Amino acid sequence: MSLLRRLHPLDWLAGGLLTLGALCVATGLLPTGPATDVLERIGPLVVFLATVIVLAELTGKAEVFDVVATWVARAGRGRYPLLFCLCVLFASVTTITLNLDTTAVLLTPVMLALATRVGIAPVPLAMTTVWLANTASLLLPVSNLTNLLAADRIALTPSEMAATMWAPQLAAIAVTMACLWGFYWRPGRRTETRYTPPPLPRPADRVLFRVSAVACAGFLLAILLADVPLWSASMAAALIVVVAFWFRSRETLRLSLIPWRLLVLVPGMFLVVETVNAHGLHDVLAAAMGSDNDVVGMLRSAAVGAGFSNVLNNLPAYLAGEAAIPVANHEQLLAQLIGVNVGPVITPWASLATLLWFERCRWHGTRIDLGRFFGTGAVLAVAGTLAATLALAATS
Numbered sequence: 215m216s217l218l219r220r221l222h223p224l225d226w227l228a229g230g231l232l233t234l235g236a237l238c239v240a241t242g243l244l245p246t247g248p249a250t251d252v253l254e255r256i257g258p259l260v261v262f263l264a265t266v267i268v269l270a271e272l273t274g275k276a277e278v279f280d281v282v283a284t285w286v287a288r289a290g291r292g293r294y295p296l297l298f299c300l301c302v303l304f305a306s307v308t309t310i311t312l313n314l315d316t317t318a319v320l321l322t323p324v325m326l327a328l329a330t331r332v333g334i335a336p337v338p339l340a341m342t343t344v345w346l347a348n349t350a351s352l353l354l355p356v357s358n359l360t361n362l363l364a365a366d367r368i369a370l371t372p373s374e375m376a377a378t379m380w381a382p383q384l385a386a387i388a389v390t391m392a393c394l395w396g397f398y399w400r401p402g403r404r405t406e407t408r409y410t411p412p413p414l415p416r417p418a419d420r421v422l423f424r425v426s427a428v429a430c431a432g433f434l435l436a437i438l439l440a441d442v443p444l445w446s447a448s449m450a451a452a453l454i455v456v457v458a459f460w461f462r463s464r465e466t467l468r469l470s471l472i473p474w475r476l477l478v479l480v481p482g483m484f485l486v487v488e489t490v491n492a493h494g495l496h497d498v499l500a501a502a503m504g505s506d507n508d509v510v511g512m513l514r515s516a517a518v519g520a521g522f523s524n525v526l527n528n529l530p531a532y533l534a535g536e537a538a539i540p541v542a543n544h545e546q547l548l549a550q551l552i553g554v555n556v557g558p559v560i561t562p563w564a565s566l567a568t569l570l571w572f573e574r575c576r577w578h579g580t581r582i583d584l585g586r587f588f589g590t591g592a593v594l595a596v597a598g599t600l601a602a603t604l605a606l607a608a609t610s
Contacts, residue, residue: 228479235485244489252484259362260480262445266356267473269429269452270316272459275466276426279308279324281415287332288411297409298399301325301339302391305346310353310383311434315476317347318567322574334409336580338398341590344571349390349556349598352383356437356444359480360532364551367536368544372437372444378548381609382602386556389598397590425458476566480529487530491537499538503550507542509607512549515539516603519550520557520595524564528554545610549603556598560591 238244273279286304290297305325309317322343329336351358354372355365365375401407417423433451436442459466499522503515515535522531532554539547558564562572562584575582 225475228475228482231482231486232478233482235482235489238485238489244485244492248488248492249485252488253481255366256480256484258443258445259359260477262356262362262448263359263476263480264472265445265448265452266313266433267315267319267476268471269433269448269455270312270320271471272452272455272466273426273430274320274324275459275463276419276422276455277415277417278423278427278430279320280327281417281423283321283324283328284412284415287328287409288414290409290411292408292411294399294401294407294409298338298342298391298395301342302346302387302394305343306350306387309347309350310357312430313356314347314351314358314565314567315570317343318570318574321347322571323578326575326578326580328412331412332409336578337582338394340571340575340580340582341398342394344568345390345394345559345591345594346387347567347571348559348565349386349594350383351555352379352386352552352602354437356448358555359529360551360554362444363532363536364547368547373439378610379606381605382548382552385601385605386552386598389601390594393590393594393597397586397593419462422458422462426455429454479566483527483529484533487533490530491534495534499534503535503538503546505540505543505546507540507544507546509604511543511546512603512607513600515546515550516553516557516599519553520599521553523554523558524560524595527563528558528565531558545606548606548610552602552606553599556602557595559595559598560588562587 235244239246239249282304286300287297290300305317305321308321322340325339325343326336329339351361353376355361355370355375356372361375364370365372370378429451432454433447436447436450437444456467499518502518504511506514519528519531519535522535532551535550535554536547539550558568562568572582
């Protein structure tokens with residue numbers, strides 16, 4: 215009973231989805247063949263997800279993110295506009311290279327702690343983190359689980375995906391910056407005119423700090439330059455950091471580092487969505503998105519992806535939409551990817567990263583006005599999705 219009381223609502227959601235997915239297979243609602251195909255497809259993704267989050271968690275404990283955040287604050291020299299640009303860069307690079315869930319899980323508390331240390335309002339930093347965790351997740355397969363699925367579907371290597379999505383990614387970040395400044399960072403939204411930069415960072419264990427920083431850099435170089443499988447690159451980098459912690463801080467290595475909730479949630483969600491697709495959702499989405507691979511078809515697909523993500527969640531939205539798009543329509547699929555990555559910023563449940571972000575803000579004591587969150591998120595979702603989709607259409 216004590217274990218049940220400690221379970222988070224997201225644990226119940228993950229367990230319920232896996233149980234429901236297993237029941238769908240057991241009752242024949244989802245035939246064994248399609249179920250096996252789905253699980254085989256997500257196997258490497260689950261390995262990647264587990265190892266990259268362990269890598270990110272240990273990197274955070276080695277104070278790499280804290281040190282970088284302090285450098286960012288010092289580089290801002292007490293000036294808000296410069297700090298704003300640096301925070302956008304920091305959050306974007308973290309999302310692009312270590313995925314959006316890493317930004318939500320690790321960068322959020324770092325940013326909130328930074329706000330406390332330098333005496334600035336926490337909400338602008340928090341909103342910068344959550345919005346860019348979603349909108350900056352277009353460039354690489356590693357940036358988002360949906361990207362991994364799309365890259366697998368149309369056989370894009372990390373470098374090829376970057377070459378395809380650079381313009382949509384820049385457009386999405388530019389719109390996000392405009393919304394962040396207008397809604398949260400401009401002088402009228404805060405009382406301070408300057409802030410005091412924090413003191414120079416001093417990692418508690420310089421060996422762990424250096425090993426973790428090098429492992430993260432090596433992971434990025436491996437996927438960008440060598441085009442090695444993502445799961446093998448993340449596993450190798452995580453193993454290096456785990457070994458370093460084994461010798462330097464063994465007590466840190468706990469089973470709780472493994473993202474059990476995600477490892478249960480992802481297979482369950484895939485099985486449930488595959489079942490719903492087989493019983494009518496596919497036809498509804500196919501009619502809504504159409505089969506045109508032109509600009510109109512791309513805009514329709516992006517809009518459906520963004521809308522469905524905010525109603526349910528971006529992962530099942532992508533899965534269902536992918537199945538409804540003709541195999542040859544690569545541009546239409548990438549437009550739908552834009553919708554499910556940039557669009558899920560209106561509702562708290564639109565992406566797992568946003569759910570994790572809300573949880574971190576709650577623990578920190580940072581209050582988020584839901585009405586304002588919905589309203590400003592709606593503006594960003596529409597403007598960001600539209601701008602990124604048009605950028606894709608212009609460059610593809």
